[in-house]
Amino acid sequence: MKWNLERKLIAGGLGAALLIMGTMSWISYQNAIQLIRSTERIKRTYSTLEHLADIQATLNEAESGRRGYLLFGTDFELERYNLAIAKLVKILNDLEQSLGNQVSQNARFQQLRSLIDQRQKLFQTSNTLFRLNPSDLSANHPLVIASRINREALREVFIALKAEEQSSLELWIARSGNNMQYRLAIESVGTLISFTIFLSVYLVLYHQLLKRQEAERMQQKLAQEKELSELKLEFLALVSHEFRTPLSVILGSAQLLKDSLSSQIERSRLRSLTRIESSAKAMKQMFADVLTIARADAGKLEYQPSWLELQSFCLNLVEDMQLSDQYQHVIKLIDLGDRTHGWLDEALIYSALSNLLSNAIKYAPVGSNIDFILDGKIDVITFQVKDEGMGISPEEQVTLFEPFTRGVNVKSIIGTGLGLALVKRCIDLHQGEITIDSEVGVGTTFTIQIPQSRLEK
Structure with a gap:
């Protein structure tokens, strides 16, 4: 079957619409994957920041328990210190899992763990010295000075870890926003193009429907005109045949009277016979012309x-x-x-x-x-x-x-x-x-x- 231009346009439009919709679906799928990854990364960053805050709070809790023990010497403060240390170990393990495969953050985490281990040892050493001789732990004691240095190093590591995680958080939030905007733009443009294509296909189909209806009307009209023309031809043929016989009689009689009475009647009366003859001929010719035209219009005039x-x-x-x-x-x-x-x-x-x-x-x-x-x-x-x-x-x-x-x-x-x-x-x-x-x-x-x-x- 040979396709005309309109069929080619319809097929091409539908194919283009399907291609655009497929492309949009693939882009949306890829964008959705990126959004999922961004969301997971944002969640992980928030988790890391929470763990860092928990570590700081737990260190402060352990430091508070140690100082209470040094000041008051009660077992309650010592128990409080030990619980904080146990909690700190669990938080550190969770933080290590949260960091994943981030090289720079893992290096800082190892540094943080090393400093925390060092601080725990300083805490234990100071507790031991306090039990033996409470008056030895003065402000200038090497153990106190080492604790200060350790605390400052911990503060710097915490700041670096938080800064990098905050930067990473901002980056992933911005990337997620860009992905959302990109997806929205692609879907909007794709939807607009698909709507335009489908509208064009609809208009072409509607135009074809109108043309088909017009062709059917024209075909019906032609059939009616053909039927009417055939009826008219039959009527004219019948009328021509019915009139031809009396006209032939009138014409023959006029010619016979003219020939037989030409020498017996006056010329004025003879002219009347001539008028009858010419009028009969004219009527006969008129019927013949009408019938010929009707046959020609009906397509039945023989050539x-x-x-x-x-x-x-x-x-x-x-x-x-x-x-x-x-x-x-x-x-x-x-x-x-x-x-x-x-x-x-x-x-x-x-x-x-x-x-x-x-x-x-x-x-x-x-x-x-x-x-x-x-x-x-x-x-x-x-x-x-x-x-x-x-x-x-x-x-x-x-x-x-x-x-x-x-x-x-x-x-x-x-x-x-x-x-x-x-x-x-x-x-x-x-x-x-x-x-x-x-x-x-x-x-x-x-x-x-x-x-x-x-x-x-």
Whole structure:
């Protein structure tokens, strides 16, 4: 099945939408993983800071218990010191797990542990000395000085650990915020693009639906028009057949009376028989024209071309028209071409040219010249009918080939307005064209051009 442009656009739009949605899902998945990692890292950093705070508090608790023991010498203060030391060991283990694989922080942690172990030893040594001789622990004692140095070193390590963890916390919070903004932007843009694509696909489908509905309406309308045209053709054929019989009787009777009584009655009464005869002929021709136009509109007018000897055909046509005109006009046949035969439907071309010549006779002054020009070339045959009649205005030329259309300046000249409509349909069946060049009060020239795709026989 061959895909048209709209189907390609729909398939491409859906594919692009699916691709965008897949890309968005993958980016969202990666972003979600980053957010999870950032959240875990933030939690771990908060845990590290809490552990550092607990270590400081526990050290202070142990220091307070040691001092109480040194001052008061009670077992309660000693027990308080021992509990703080035990708690400190657990907190240090938890902190070591919380730091994970951070090299710099692990190095500081080892330094912190070493200082805390050193401080515990100082605490134990001072407790032992206090039991032996309480008065030896003066402010200048080396043990007291070492404890001060150890406390300062611990403070610096705590500051360094907290500073790095705080910096790491700020970094991961900022990174997490950036990831959230990036994800929001990607999802917003992707959603907008997907919505635009789906909207475009919807509009294309809706446009296709409208076109299909319009095509169905047109098809239904054409079917109705075809049915109506066939009914009209059947009606006109029936009417034409029903009228043709009485008209033939009237025409035959008028001709019989005219021939048999021509020497017995007055000329004025004979003219009445002539009018009856001409009116019957006109009505018969009108019914024939109406039926021919109806057949042409219904597509049932037969087109049967054959090789036609052009000059003989035109001479016979001129002779027939001269006889019907009773030689009141001079019809001159002018042969300009070299072609002798044409691929034409004799009946149709005769009907078209006879209508043009009949109009020229009808609307041209009595005794004027009518030029009938034949110009046969290899690729086209041209017929021209020129008269010196009343002419046709440019406004009326637009609708001249419509049925029952006549010029406003025809006055009382009898006519049905079917002749040129019949001419147009006969020429259309030959795939030719008819043009008009007319000027009011000067005359009219009809030009028929029929293409020839076959060589002369």
